[in-house]
Amino acid sequence: MTLLDVVLHLPLIGFFILLALPKQSSRMGALIISLVIFVLSLGLLGPFSNGAAPGFAFTHNDIWIAVPPIRFHIGLDGLSLWLVLMTTLLTPIAVLISWKHIDHRVKEFFAFLMLLEFGLIGTFVSLDLFLFYVFWEVTLVPMYFLIGIWGHERRIYAAVKFFLYTMAGSVLMLAAIIYLYNKAGSFDYVEILSQLQSGRLVFEPSTQLLLFLAFFGAFAIKVPLFPLHTWLPDAHVEAPTAGSVMLASVMLKMGTYGLVRFCLPLFPDAAHSSAPWIAGLAIAGIVYGALVAMVQPNMKKLVAYSSVSHLGFVVLGIFSFTQQGLDGAVYQMLNHGVSTGALFMLVGYLYERRHSLEIAAYGGVATPAPTLAIVFLITTLASIGLPMLNNFVGEYLVLQGAAQANFTWVVFAALGVILSACYMLWLYQRTFYGKASESVSHHIGDLTPREWAAIIPLLILMVWMGTFTQSFMPPISAQNAKILEQVNKTQVKVAEVVHAR
Amino acid sequence: MLDNFLPPTSAEYFRILPEIILTIVATLILFLEGVFGDNKKGIYAPLTLAGLAAALVAAFAANGDQGPAFQNMLLIDGFATFFRVLVIGIGVLVVLGSTEYLARENSKGGEYYALVLYSIVGQCVMSTANELIMIFIGLEISSIASYILAGYLRDDPRNNESALKYFLLGSFATAFMLYGVAWIYGATGSTNLTMVRGALSSSNGPSLSLVGVSAALIFVGFAFKISAAPFQSWAPDVYQGAPAPVAGFLTVGPKAAAFAILLRVFLTGFGPVASVWTPFVWGVALATMIVGNFGAILQSNIKRLLAYSSIAHAGYVLVAVTADSDIGAAAAMFYLAAYAFTNFGAFAVVTYFCRKGEKYVTVEDFAGLAQRQPGMAAMLTIFLLSLIGVPLTGGFFGKFYIFKAALDSHLVWLTVLGLLNSAVAAYYYLRILVVMYFKEPGESVENLPPLGMGLRLAVYGSAVGTLFLGIFPSAVLDFATKAALK
Numbered sequence: 001m002t003l004l005d006v007v008l009h010l011p012l013i014g015f016f017i018l019l020a021l022p023k024q025s026s027r028m029g030a031l032i033i034s035l036v037i038f039v040l041s042l043g044l045l046g047p048f049s050n051g052a053a054p055g056f057a058f059t060h061n062d063i064w065i066a067v068p069p070i071r072f073h074i075g076l077d078g079l080s081l082w083l084v085l086m087t088t089l090l091t092p093i094a095v096l097i098s099w100k101h102i103d104h105r106v107k108e109f110f111a112f113l114m115l116l117e118f119g120l121i122g123t124f125v126s127l128d129l130f131l132f133y134v135f136w137e138v139t140l141v142p143m144y145f146l147i148g149i150w151g152h153e154r155r156i157y158a159a160v161k162f163f164l165y166t167m168a169g170s171v172l173m174l175a176a177i178i179y180l181y182n183k184a185g186s187f188d189y190v191e192i193l194s195q196l197q198s199g200r201l202v203f204e205p206s207t208q209l210l211l212f213l214a215f216f217g218a219f220a221i222k223v224p225l226f227p228l229h230t231w232l233p234d235a236h237v238e239a240p241t242a243g244s245v246m247l248a249s250v251m252l253k254m255g256t257y258g259l260v261r262f263c264l265p266l267f268p269d270a271a272h273s274s275a276p277w278i279a280g281l282a283i284a285g286i287v288y289g290a291l292v293a294m295v296q297p298n299m300k301k302l303v304a305y306s307s308v309s310h311l312g313f314v315v316l317g318i319f320s321f322t323q324q325g326l327d328g329a330v331y332q333m334l335n336h337g338v339s340t341g342a343l344f345m346l347v348g349y350l351y352e353r354r355h356s357l358e359i360a361a362y363g364g365v366a367t368p369a370p371t372l373a374i375v376f377l378i379t380t381l382a383s384i385g386l387p388m389l390n391n392f393v394g395e396y397l398v399l400q401g402a403a404q405a406n407f408t409w410v411v412f413a414a415l416g417v418i419l420s421a422c423y424m425l426w427l428y429q430r431t432f433y434g435k436a437s438e439s440v441s442h443h444i445g446d447l448t449p450r451e452w453a454a455i456i457p458l459l460i461l462m463v464w465m466g467t468f469t470q471s472f473m474p475p476i477s478a479q480n481a482k483i484l485e486q487v488n489k490t491q492v493k494v495a496e497v498v499h500a501r
Numbered sequence: 502m503l504d505n506f507l508p509p510t511s512a513e514y515f516r517i518l519p520e521i522i523l524t525i526v527a528t529l530i531l532f533l534e535g536v537f538g539d540n541k542k543g544i545y546a547p548l549t550l551a552g553l554a555a556a557l558v559a560a561f562a563a564n565g566d567q568g569p570a571f572q573n574m575l576l577i578d579g580f581a582t583f584f585r586v587l588v589i590g591i592g593v594l595v596v597l598g599s600t601e602y603l604a605r606e607n608s609k610g611g612e613y614y615a616l617v618l619y620s621i622v623g624q625c626v627m628s629t630a631n632e633l634i635m636i637f638i639g640l641e642i643s644s645i646a647s648y649i650l651a652g653y654l655r656d657d658p659r660n661n662e663s664a665l666k667y668f669l670l671g672s673f674a675t676a677f678m679l680y681g682v683a684w685i686y687g688a689t690g691s692t693n694l695t696m697v698r699g700a701l702s703s704s705n706g707p708s709l710s711l712v713g714v715s716a717a718l719i720f721v722g723f724a725f726k727i728s729a730a731p732f733q734s735w736a737p738d739v740y741q742g743a744p745a746p747v748a749g750f751l752t753v754g755p756k757a758a759a760f761a762i763l764l765r766v767f768l769t770g771f772g773p774v775a776s777v778w779t780p781f782v783w784g785v786a787l788a789t790m791i792v793g794n795f796g797a798i799l800q801s802n803i804k805r806l807l808a809y810s811s812i813a814h815a816g817y818v819l820v821a822v823t824a825d826s827d828i829g830a831a832a833a834m835f836y837l838a839a840y841a842f843t844n845f846g847a848f849a850v851v852t853y854f855c856r857k858g859e860k861y862v863t864v865e866d867f868a869g870l871a872q873r874q875p876g877m878a879a880m881l882t883i884f885l886l887s888l889i890g891v892p893l894t895g896g897f898f899g900k901f902y903i904f905k906a907a908l909d910s911h912l913v914w915l916t917v918l919g920l921l922n923s924a925v926a927a928y929y930y931l932r933i934l935v936v937m938y939f940k941e942p943g944e945s946v947e948n949l950p951p952l953g954m955g956l957r958l959a960v961y962g963s964a965v966g967t968l969f970l971g972i973f974p975s976a977v978l979d980f981a982t983k984a985a986l987k
Contacts, residue, residue, distance in 0.1 A: 134892035148939045167927045171920035178905045
């Protein structure tokens, strides 16, 4: 029983506690449970405090099912550490921002939020492919209900589309996982990796490509990578604020996490050979997402398309196969979680006041709500990558890494940075500046203490991550270096074996 | 072989004790009903449950003393025990799930329970049969009782349609099977599966075309019983028309037993000529999944939807049969167990919900159920997630083991197409979740009756079973693996 076990299982226990608690206390209950989980999860930083990556920390490796051997194997490394912390941080925030907004079937809402946290943490810490798949699917159910019950008008369409898209992607991953098991005799990630590196297990490039594509398809849908992104704007726009925040900040990272954790080390040759294509799609997504965001009349849709654009950077960084590119990509996963999560929260704040997501319904909001305007501005600047704020670091590293791989990529990807400034600042201008109409000044008040409490941690992180990168980067870098090393080792082995034939 | 005829030993009777107990209890019920007439109608359900419990114990006890019985006509092995326990367990759920329905329809009567018991006796015989004629007899015992059950509410025209269709197509199917048995007897000189296997694996065995024809005929007969495409057309009408708990029973009990004989005949008897029949079963499996899933998308009646879904699930199990391996047989057995809990559970919720005269049976009627009856909605959610194949439910592990077995046997395309099918299936199951949780309650969820004890046990028991198989699958899978044939 390690601390990670506790952090993983508490949300599940919280789910049952909330179901048992009376309706009136479910808000408070959810807040307390999720805060306790967050505080406990800070303890996970311990082994990473001196920056070295000690392999997997907090491992728990036990038999779950004897035949075929499926293990309950979890552990934490520099890659999963921050994603777990982000999950535990954003869950109490999601509780806070839903405090008033959710007024019917309150108990189920917070219970599903807990179940979602359980699934998300599980996905990030699983070291058994089968266990990973289980958690991966488990996250679908609560999110499906969060969108479908508490969403906006077209919520049912969005919820079903979300479920089916993800399901369709993941069944092929399941086939690939079974195939891997048949070859390696184990579902254990660590075991399979060591077999690959020692050359006991070798996949021909053609087999590798199919396996890679099966995994990649599931992850690319989740990221989402252009052109598989069409579920995302629907899901985001229709989801309640907390759903959008969890979806953007954490759930999309399941896809990019999977790419780094599984696609690269397990199938390095296939990943290498398809990198140009994937980079092309990533760049297309960066530019396309930005252009589409530019013309959106709906704020939430704008932020959703900006996610498509931002996540394109992450994928580009991953498939640059360089230290900087990977560091930037992983850092950008966190940045995107912080700043886009904050944007969705702020849009939600506006929606709660004005009950509209149309940009045209606003204008001059800065007059009645000056501090809201300032917070929104900081978040906007962070999102467009202003130096000293978090996104700048990630985007810069990604571009640098991509430049080492192929300079033309950078030329196009940099367009996305410029475009993001256009659409975000334009959004800001149309919403906050100008003369406040009667209805705006009548409905819109400034931030309440509860709203402050929810947004402040994210504001602090924007500045902190933008200025003191070293507080976060060492475990990430160390882990990425290890992944690149694994990629090289496996590639060499494959080359040897194929050559020997 | 009359020259070495010996009277059956007591051990042999002990091996068929479950069937004996069930037959005695069923006959006793019919007798008591004659004695008491319209009085004391409450005693039959407890009596049936007691009989089933005793049979369950006997089935486990018989497993301790495995071996053939009655001139090798029956074979009590792990495989037989697995299916006997499964169908008797299904019987328990069916009895629990039926009492309220019968009371509601003013049709409380002993003969319902007696027919359920007779049907289960037939299925037990199918599970243990090691001989084609015994299989035929078991199939007939099970089927005839089932035909009557399907038309149990005889004043209801839908019940009549259901029973008549089931009877006509069912007899047709058995005729095919019997014709195939005749061919195989002609080809090998025996109807005993062990001897058929011996004849087929010997070098101077019968010609492959002869064996192929008999295997095809027998398979067609079985395909009717498991509702495999293109012999599935009866299933939606029959399941829709039959009383809800009976429909639930028909989708799991007779089907499980039919798969038992399919596995026994094709993996044991026709095992040596697997290369002849596997391509054929491959195609049938794929067609069945596609017909079931795409048919279900169009349905608005929930019983009909579940009927099409049960066709699709037969397709998944056929994938495991196509794998033609130990692992495949074990996967099929596990799947049938998980499916029994899941699907009967779903039908039990429908039984609760449909009310007198099965008034509310469309998917739309479930609108807002989650707000009026969150407990029942949650249970139906578990069953639907299991049918979709979401992890932590039995349905997920069932699918996982099946497709793992298929990949072990290098059926890559069938696996990929099957998995994609299961993604399509998510769509129509989600529709039920959508109306239950996302739609506002209508008139159909007002005045829901209280949930009686029997139905409560059936629903919650099925849910516990579904989740148990989804979290701790090892216990059942280990048993199935040890019992798997070959």
